[in-house]
Amino acid sequence: MRIGVxxxxxxxxxxxxxxxxxxxxxEPVALWHGDHDLQGVDALVLPGGFSYGDYLRCxxxxxLSPIMTEVxxxxxxxxxxxxxxxxxxxxxxxxxxAGGLIRNDHGNFxxxxxxxxxxxxxxxxxxxxxxxxxxxxxLKNGEGGFIASAEELKRLEGEGLVVFRYTRVNPNGSLDDIxxxxxxxxxxxxxxxxxxxxxxxxxxxDTAHAMRSGTGGLxxxxxxxxxxxxxx
Numbered sequence: 353m354r355i356g357v358x359x360x361x362x363x364x365x366x367x368x369x370x371x372x373x374x375x376x377x378x379e380p381v382a383l384w385h386g387d388h389d390l391q392g393v394d395a396l397v398l399p400g401g402f403s404y405g406d407y408l409r410c411x412x413x414x415x416l417s418p419i420m421t422e423v424x425x426x427x428x429x430x431x432x433x434x435x436x437x438x439x440x441x442x443x444x445x446x447x448x449x450a451g452g453l454i455r456n457d458h459g460n461f462x463x464x465x466x467x468x469x470x471x472x473x474x475x476x477x478x479x480x481x482x483x484x485x486x487x488x489x490x491l492k493n494g495e496g497g498f499i500a501s502a503e504e505l506k507r508l509e510g511e512g513l514v515v516f517r518y519t520r521v522n523p524n525g526s527l528d529d530i531x532x533x534x535x536x537x538x539x540x541x542x543x544x545x546x547x548x549x550x551x552x553x554x555x556x557x558d559t560a561h562a563m564r565s566g567t568g569g570l571x572x573x574x575x576x577x578x579x580x581x582x583x584x
Contacts, residue, residue: 353395354394355393355394356380356393357380359382361385363399365437368399369436372569372570373573376573377577378577385418385420388419394580395434396426396432398423398435400439400548401437409441409445415446433539434540435541437493437496449542453497456494456497456523460494462491462494462523463490464492465489465490467487467518468531468545469519470482471515471516476575477576488550489556489569490557497525497527508528514530514532515534516532524544547570550569
């Protein structure tokens with residue numbers, strides 16, 4: 353399986369995402385924001401960072417990059433797409449997922465190992481988890497507060513489109529403790545925390561087992577590989 357990771361001006365975590373893909377057992381493919389060629393990949397990752405310096409709104413300029421035409425088209429055909437942090441903001445700006453992301457309610461950039469509850473396992477990116485499972489993956493953002501209208505929140509909750517929820521602490525004021533959502537079809541998932549930073553023992557978040565032992569993020573990437581094999 354070939355999984356593309358798109359680099360935008362200001363991307364920081366593209367290399368980490370490529371490494372996560374490789375550790376999961378797929379072939380990582382580096383893609384460039386200015387191209388119109390997805391190089392035949394089977395899935396896509398929009399990585400974290402500060403695309404275009406977060407000018408205008410986080411992810412707003414990147415959502416208009418040339419390659420996003422292909423991303424929107426591929427998502428419409430059912431290709432699995434994962435947006436991480438800044439990538440989640442791009443997905444929201446491109447209207448591939450509902451809601452939006454605003455400045456953290458405390459006004460500060462935050463970096464911490466974050467506990468999440470898996471709310472939905474019916475996506476290619478989460479099928480390897482168990483419903484209600486609690487995982488720990490790093491979080492780092494300044495504009496991670498998830499917002500949506502009351503009507504949209506009701507729809508997200510009612511239709512099971514919330515994929516991850518913050519637990520133990522809400523780090524940024526996200527409504528309903530929402531950390532990640534999916535589209536109606538289920539192939540597009542966006543979340544603020546960073547699974548690509550929790551894929552290898554010795555480099556992940558701290559757990560009750562040992563320091564830096566968390567590898568809960570690897571399941572995102574093994575899940576999408578397994579889903580592709582099942583469909584094949």
